Amino acid sequence: MRDPDPRTVQQARAGDLRAFEELVRLYQAEVFRFAWNLTRDRTLAEDVTQDTFLRAFRFIHGYRGAQRFGSWLFAIARNCSMDALRKRGTVAEHDAREARSTPDASTRAELDAALAAVSSEHRDAFLLVEVFGLSYQEAADVLGVAVGTVKSRMFRARRALCAAIAVDDEEAQ
């Protein structure tokens, strides 16, 4: 994730809508992708993205740079996703179309199923680190947990996913 110009954040904190718009442009794709990964629903992910920035705008005066801006935003996006899923009354479902669209459909489908089967805590850590490339410290900031917790959740998620692709892997060997 990129860092914004610190002064853009300062201006947005002072209530400058234009500066905030710059932040929206800079981060909306990452936030949408993250929300999509958590909700597996395009419409919901769009709503979550909008809600994330609305909340970010309300809260931005409290953002003091103790963590990276992207981590801060992801933490909000994660809360918004949880709220949206809770409101809808379902958890994220595996999307079959997604599975068909990838080159290695079988592996992909198994991974999706395995990812849906691990706890959301493990899945979120895995998404942040493996898919979005955050460092352990950044993921810890997003999840509000210690770095060591991210490390162990990553390992557990990874172990579950490795087990899920075991059949494919053995066939290939």
Place this chain on the structure above:
Amino acid sequence: MNCRRAQPLLSAAMDGAHLSSAERRAVEAHIANCADCTTFERRAQLVRTAVRVRAAESVPDLTDRIMGAVARGSERPARRSVPRRPVRARAVVPAIAAAIAGLLVGSLVVGGPWRPHPQTAWASEIEQGVRRAAPSINAFQGSYTIMERGLAPEVPERTLTMDVGFLAPQRFRLDVHDDTVYPSSAWTPTNLTYVENMPATYLSGPSGCLGTMRPVDCSPDTTIARVPYSSAPPLPADLIVPLATLGSLEGVQVVGEAQIDGHDTVQVEMPFSRAGPLFPFLSLGGTWRPFFADDRVTVWLDTTGWYPVEMQIAPSADPERHDWEMRFGLPREPTDTAILDVSLASVSDARPDPAAFRIRGRDVVSPADMERAFGYAPAEPAEPAPLSLVAATAPGSAPSAPTSVLLYADGLDYLRVAEDRRWSGPGPFGSIGFDAEQVELPAVGPALYEPAGDGLGRRLAIHTATTDLFLESNLSRDDLFAIASTIGVEAAPLPARWSVVHAGALTAMPADPRASLRAMGLDVTSVSMPEGYVPVSATRSLERGADVGVTVTFRQDTDAAGPVQLHMGTMRERVIDTAPDPERVSIGTVTGRYSASGAELSWTDAGRSWSVQGDLDLAQLVAIASSVVGARR
């Protein structure tokens, strides 16, 4: 080493976590003979490939939708003056809860043990020294050594060099070169280049990468940003003359005199929260250790040139810092050892090479050509002296930019006049807050004024029938007003909708400060404010049409200090106790609660909740509270 220990380490290593050399050797030795771990490693790589190589999801552009929702009135960000006391536990709506969260964090930084201190003879000397030095400087070159301790256990100490250059008018450059020898290639050196050739800025650094600790994902010197326009002051300016930090010594303690490397210096101390502009490199990207609002900053200032010769940050002993350390799993650091030391190695007033400030694509309009380039004649102060026009630009068609910006400068002193001919936002054009003071500019009319803060200089917003202006400057309030008064526009009254904030069922609107005091059963003379404070603005808050509170903001006429806010609210139910560290304080016949971190004293009296908040010491807050309690008897 066994599989149970090896696999978590393998997993961590895949994610760029650092293993000690002993761990690495043990894991490698184990895998060489373990089929299970080899399989785990291979499958983990397959998983990585499968999740990363996927059909790219099309990402919708939601900018308009998001900004439309943000602009629909109810979502202006929380400001300090949004009334907090009327909020009752049961009635908390998310927006208000958010506002309170913002208020709390905001006020934490104001607090801390640094209170106005009895100033020595040096105080006025410093204030006037930096004020006088700013316009007189036309060129500056400084080289510094930066020593940082405690970034990570594997990197206990780092050394970096920094070069700062300035060339009038308004050209700045800051380079950081990281000389640290890192334990592995997983560490990205913090090499930064920042160029500001107003109004454009250019920044390159190592943090534009996907995952900061993975250099494989990006080239080490990724351009982060070229910003066509920013209304913030030039970043490195305080290293040349610390006008933003030491133009007013509020919250700064003068310690004494010292000889440092042949420089006669005066030593001052302040909390880190107040010293931000002295460490501009920390916010430019790269990797830096964390610092905390109440960490103690010591600056040795050359008493001839008024530039910092040495700056140190030492950890504070504050419990708040300890909580942070716990949260981030950091070790306790001794308070007597500097964790950052910036030391001036050489300084000169020779002119740097102008080519060093060149920014490609910088779009400057010649003053003779402004009307054609902008499509209108921009509002210009008729008498900007001693400043003069040095650059004009149309920052581009981006909706996040004004339609024109004029830059005036004299040495380090500057004034920017941004204009927008199509402003239709929900509030004033420019970075000006909800609690801005309404002022009357001679020959112009009503304007909004906000003192320096939030990293910005003094600001004025002027609204006319045809255009909106935003002025930002490091000049004194009087000088800024004098120049702004010659700008030759006729200001229109500010649209009422700009000043009304809706947050859930709560509505906040501006009110006349003196009438608001009367509504509190008080008048200006009955409130024992410290010397020089006058009521400048007030906010009335309503919940479903019923009055629930009123807040009056006092400011010092010299605007050297932060605001003091007096709030009275109805108290239909128990108020939420937001203070993390309340202390019971006696205010005449009533008992109040004092929060040092919120710099706030609150009490209830005759069915009303009251609070006074501001960067004053407890005795001053108690004096104000006592006068309020007494006046209403």
